[in-house]
Amino acid sequence: MKKRLFSLALTILSVAVAMAQNVSTRTNDFEVDFSDPKKLASTTIPVINWITPVQETNYAQENKFKIRVEIDSDKPIKSIIINVKESEQSASRGSSSIQPTDEEKLHTVVERSITLMDGDNLLEIIAENIDGQKTVSYRKVTIGSAALADATKLDRTDYALIFATDEYDHWGDLVNPVFDSRTIAAELKKTYGFQVDVVENGTQADVLKKIREYAEKKYKPLDQLLIFFAGHGNYDQTFGEGFVVTRESLINDEAKTTYLSHNRLRSIINNIPCEHIFLAMDVCFGGTFDAALASSRGIGDEVYKEQNTAEFITRKLTYKTRRFLTSGGKTYVSDGIAGKHSPFAKNLIEALRSRGGRDGVLTLPEIYSYVEKLKIQPRFGEFGDNAPGSDFVFVAK
Structure with missing residues (x-):
């Protein structure tokens, strides 16, 4: 036959x-x-x-x-x-x-x-x-x-895509972005079981190529993607737009063609076919990632004491997530002392090391409670197709 x-x-x-x-x-x-x-x-x-x-x-x-x-x-x-x-x-x-x-x-x-x-x-x-x-x-x-009694059996994967730049061709070098990012990456792997990808001192092409790679992945409904940027940022008053400064970005680039605009980044990340995406940015003027920052609302803690961990996770991840947290608004932020982390990264790492307290689940409101009292107040908001009630969870292993 x-x-x-x-x-x-x-x-x-x-x-x-x-x-x-x-x-x-x-x-x-x-x-x-x-x-x-x-x-x-x-x-x-x-x-x-x-x-x-x-x-x-x-x-x-x-x-x-x-x-x-x-x-x-x-x-x-x-x-x-x-x-x-x-x-x-x-x-x-x-x-x-x-x-x-x-x-x-x-x-x-x-x-x-x-x-x-x-x-x-x-x-x-x-x-x-x-x-x-x-x-x-x-x-x-x-x-x-009944079918969600064991959180370890949930069909889900957590990914982290981290971009760190402290060496620049035309801008002044920084001391902490790569150090911060390596520490965060290690914590995500060890404590929460994330699959982590770190791009160090990348060009704009390197950044976009790696994001495209993640945009072409197959994701399951409970999968999450954390994207983190650390390095220089810039804001153009005439264009009314913020930018990520990549390794080859020029200082006097009036057209900003060597920079990665927040508008483009917002659109690209929003279109990644992962239901739950959290963007964190430790860059100057990072808060301008939100096109309507002035109207963004604060957040509050949420407590669920009557749910098992699996129910808690699935409830948190019921709605599509497009959330961001930045180290500041339309301002410069400190790079910190060499080898001691930036102020934002230091508090973010402390939040990750808390393991979310007794329940072992760290949520965005809990992370925000660690960084909200910094001298330069971080900004928390939503973008793209975010649904009301969305969240992003870090589940300690």
Whole structure:
């Protein structure tokens, strides 16, 4: 029997010559059997596009869970089946069959509110066209607190991307950015289990290339990304904009083309496909990262004493996070004494070493409590697509 293996490109509507073959989005592969010429038929594979939820693994407190799926096919869609299972191999807990109307046979939008059981649920969508060609796609949804009893079992990864510059081609050198950043990186790794990437004395191209690398990663719903900048910063009164000064930035650059603008940085970071991003900046004029800093509000402590750690984490990470904390506003900030950390970095490191107190979870309000009394007051705010109620957590190991 002759068989051939094809890989599906996610951005291309693949064409196959097959009959009654299945495609799974988990493997991105499908197998075509050419042994029986009578079964051959020219057909296309239906494409399933999840609008909600986008991520493959999801967490929710409520049993009612909404889905929205768009299905496209060059050949008319015969049927769409929604199954709810505990796993791929288990029997269906419930099933729903949809017969597209004539107007929907090439493009069907499926919207459903599905009642799920506490624990793990696997949503399976099967789309079949008139040639019997099937596509199968899955989403995993964990419901309720029972399945979240152990925080160490949560499907999540914390990343840290750190940029530190203390050697400049045209600006005066600094004494602490690399030292500060290495200390913070070590604390994130040792205490909180972050996967850390440090870029030292990088050019603007180095910075953007590394951010692009993180923008192309695959993230899970509870994954977090911390981005930290330490070094020179600049503010242009005429442009009304702040800038990160990179290694090769010129001092007398009126066009600011050798600088990395906050506007560009804000847009790029906001578009990284990670649900939870926290940006910290220990640079002069870092507060100008917020385009509307004057209207930003303060923050307060939050205490949850009745939740286990896993419930606390998932509740904190329910909403999309785009938060920032800077060492100052529209001002110069101190680099500190060589080998003793900058004032902002010193207090940030103290916050990280606190391990979040008894519960072992350090939140943004708790971090802010460590830095808010500095002589030059740090700025805390939100940007981009931040959702009300969002947070970023550091979970001690």
